Amino acid sequence: MTNENNFFENNIVYIAGEVSKEPNYSHEIYGEKFYTFYMDVERLSKSHDTIPILISDRLVTIEKLKKGSLLEVEGQFRSYNNTVNGQSKLMLNVFAREARLIDTLEHINNRNSVCFDGFICKKPNYRTTPFGREITDMLIAVNRAYNKSDYLPCICWGRNARFCEKLTVGTNLKLWGRIQSRFYEKKIDTETVIKKVAYEVSVTKLEIINNEEFNRVQGQ
Numbered sequence: 597m598t599n600e601n602n603f604f605e606n607n608i609v610y611i612a613g614e615v616s617k618e619p620n621y622s623h624e625i626y627g628e629k630f631y632t633f634y635m636d637v638e639r640l641s642k643s644h645d646t647i648p649i650l651i652s653d654r655l656v657t658i659e660k661l662k663k664g665s666l667l668e669v670e671g672q673f674r675s676y677n678n679t680v681n682g683q684s685k686l687m688l689n690v691f692a693r694e695a696r697l698i699d700t701l702e703h704i705n706n707r708n709s710v711c712f713d714g715f716i717c718k719k720p721n722y723r724t725t726p727f728g729r730e731i732t733d734m735l736i737a738v739n740r741a742y743n744k745s746d747y748l749p750c751i752c753w754g755r756n757a758r759f760c761e762k763l764t765v766g767t768n769l770k771l772w773g774r775i776q777s778r779f780y781e782k783k784i785d786t787e788t789v790i791k792k793v794a795y796e797v798s799v800t801k802l803e804i805i806n807n808e809e810f811n812r813v814q815g816q
Contacts, residue, residue: 607672607712607738607746609690609775612704613637615665616646619658629653632689633661635669637708637775638701645708645777647795648689650674655695666701670694673710673775673797675746686747688795690775710797713770713805714738717747722761732757736769736797749796756799768805773797 619631630652636644649669651658661667671692678687701707714736721733732752737745750771752760763769776798781789 606714607674607740609671609673609710610669610706610708611635611637611647611690611775612668612698612701612707613644613647613666614701615661615663615667618663619651619661622650631658631661635667639708645775646793647708647775647777649692650689651692651695655692656697660697666698668694668696668698668704672740673712673746673748674740675748686749688748708774709772710775711770711772712736712738712748713768714746714748716763716765716767716769719765720760720763722757730754730757732760734760734763736771749794750799751796752799752802756802760802763804770803770805771797771799772801773799 613635615633616636617634619633622630622632624630630650633649633651635647635649637647638644651661651669656667669690669692671690671694673688674691675686675688677684679685716734717737718735723731723733725731730753734750734752736748736750738748739745750773774797776796778794778796780792780794782792783789
């Protein structure tokens, strides 16, 4: 039997930041109640990412998660499908496995890190921005216990973007980076524009686990 801990080790998230939206009740499983809330996590640029968290009431006293509270969270970056207006939408959050209220963030240098391994499940999409930045978007399937998988959008930059453009569906990768939130506007009709937010992993480092695939890409 596969050790369930192996699935926790292939998807590891650590974030530290400030509660920006207090918890709302989500659901209950076997008497364990789960809540969702949002954390603001500062970037090196001093801007911040607003990240959704799913947490059990067995980890912290929910009433203590007030707006402005400082918190460390360790867990996994997970996805699930939600049906909105008859259409399936990929939703993302950090599933907390450990959480601690803290007094300060000053001693924490890396406040947003994620590491996982998975498989490319959609052809990588290479593009350039109007400012000339090279980007490749990928969707990575990460195995979870009980025959489930998480589907995590990733974005690579520069030479990593050029490298990932050549990769094929099914390639097994290990990736490191941070979770980022990105706000954008979607035009509904000629008079209506709504603001939306997307979550993705900004990749800083990656490795191909399959040596044959690595040799193929290097030979191109």
